[in-house]
Amino acid sequence: MTGTSAFFLRREDLVPLLEELAETLEVVAPVLVEGEAAFATWRGGALALDDKNPLASPMEFFLPKKEVLFRYVQYSGRYTFSEDPPRARLIFGMRPCDLQALKVIDGIFGAELPDIPYAGRRRSTIIVALNCTSPGEGCFCRSMGSGPGAEGGYDLLLTDLGRGYLVEPGSPAGVYILRAHQRHFEEADPEDQREKERLLALAGEEIIKRGPSLNPEKIREAIDGVDWEEAGRRCLACGGCSLVCPVCHCFSVLDQGVPDGERLRCRDTCILSGFSRMTSGANPRPALGERLRHWYLDKFVYIPEKTGLFGCVGCGRCSRVCLGEVDRWSLFKEAAE
Ligand code: SF4
Ligand code: SF4
Structure with a gap:
């Protein structure tokens, strides 16, 4: 091996390579779990x-x-704490869209005052990304500038060229x-690089x-023109859109x-009424339509203000999972490019 620019991995060498890596690292990859692909x-x-x-x-x-x-463990009125490394x-x-999601989360959890568990996992994770040469139905990474090719944020980047990977x-x-x-x-081979560009x-x-x-700038401007009451009638408040979103x-x-136990952090979502309900019972966003509006405001206004990046990467997962009839992106017809 002479340089460090680009290499070729034959298809049949992928699993043996992962087997070697798995000797010293936990390897996470897309596998079938109960018939569905999952990381x-x-x-x-x-x-x-x-x-x-x-x-x-x-x-x-x-x-x-x-x-x-x-x-936490309490002994004679004093607490001691322990955490897993x-x-x-x-x-x-x-994929490139999920790499972009990670950049957004870095801007939130890894910023000036880093979240310690997140920063620890981030530091101890190696990322082998895969360019999207066969995108799924409903993906709009191109609109969001997050794909189909990855731009930075990986340790290794693979592109499937058919007979193997660049x-x-x-x-x-x-x-x-x-x-x-x-x-x-x-x-x-220089031809492999050209093939990658052609496939992307x-x-x-x-x-x-x-x-x-879609044009994300136009979505931001269109939020106040959406009939959120009507959108709220079609939403079932299942929270699925947030739970699959890589940015939420x-x-x-x-x-x-009590007195010994553990402090848990669990995912929550602004789509659910309990998220913004206060101890007094007052809720600043009691209607589902208002909560849906807030969800988009967070992605297209508040997260960009915090991180400089949109809070949506165009992965299309929210539309794939929606149980209601919220045709999420046609809410913004006027925001089409
Ligand atoms: S397409 Fe939906 S699930 Fe994917 S990043 Fe955007 S809001 Fe989240
Ligand atoms: S997935 Fe659809 S039905 Fe469920 S909360 Fe989100 S918008 Fe509403």
């Missing part, structure tokens, strides 16, 4: 890479839906993996043809156990 701990065997980006996103491994922040992990197959390092950790497992890699251009056209074509990150904290 989960890989225990060998087949990967679910041919399917669309899993509904269960890799964000679960950075911000779990439920986590123990620390345990983060696990060394490699996430394989993370592999590009994005960090010293990525270069280390290439060197430590070099028997699986060969120098890429095709994927970009496909996304425009099949998904909603609201949570509740509760202590379980």
Whole structure:
């Protein structure tokens, strides 16, 4: 191995490479869980890479839906605290939209005063991203500037060229993996790079043809023109849209156990009435339509103010999971590009 620009991994070498990596790291990858592709701990065997980006996103491994922040033990009136150290992990197959979601969450949980559990997981995770050469129905990453090709934020980037993968390092950790497992890699041909560009251009056209074509700046301006009362009538307040969204990150904290126990952090969502209800019973957003409006305001106004990035990355998961008849993005017909 002479340089560190681009390499080629033959298809049949992927699983042996992951097996070697799994000797020292927890490998998380898209696998079939009860017949559905999901990011989960890989225990060998087949990967679910041919399917669309899993509904269960890799964000679960950075911000779990439920986590123990620390345990507390009381003895003679004094408390002692303990917490689990983060696990060394490699996430394989993370798509460009989810990488962009991670950048947004970095701007919230990793900013001036970092959230310690999040920062620990972030530091101990290696990301092997996968460019989207066959995007799913309803994806609109191109509108949100988050795909189909990844731009930074990964340690290694793979592009499926059919007979194998083009592999590009994005960090010293990525270069280390290439060197430590070099028997699986060969120098890429300049033609492989051209093939990658061709496939990503095709994927970009496909996304425009099949998904909603939106302008996020116009969505921001269109929010106040939407009939939120009507949208609220079609929503079932199941909260599914938030739970699958890789950018939604609201949570509740509760202590379980007296005098000894654990402090838990659990995902919550502004779609549910209990989220903004106060101890007095007063609720600043009692109507479902108001809560839906707030959901979009957060993504298109408040998160951009905080992070400089939109709070939506165009992964399309919220539309895939919606049980109601909230045609989420046609709410903003006038925001079409
Ligand atoms: S709002 Fe919907 S499309 Fe946007 S990132 Fe969240 S789940 Fe994906
Ligand atoms: S997934 Fe659909 S029905 Fe459920 S809360 Fe979201 S918008 Fe409402």
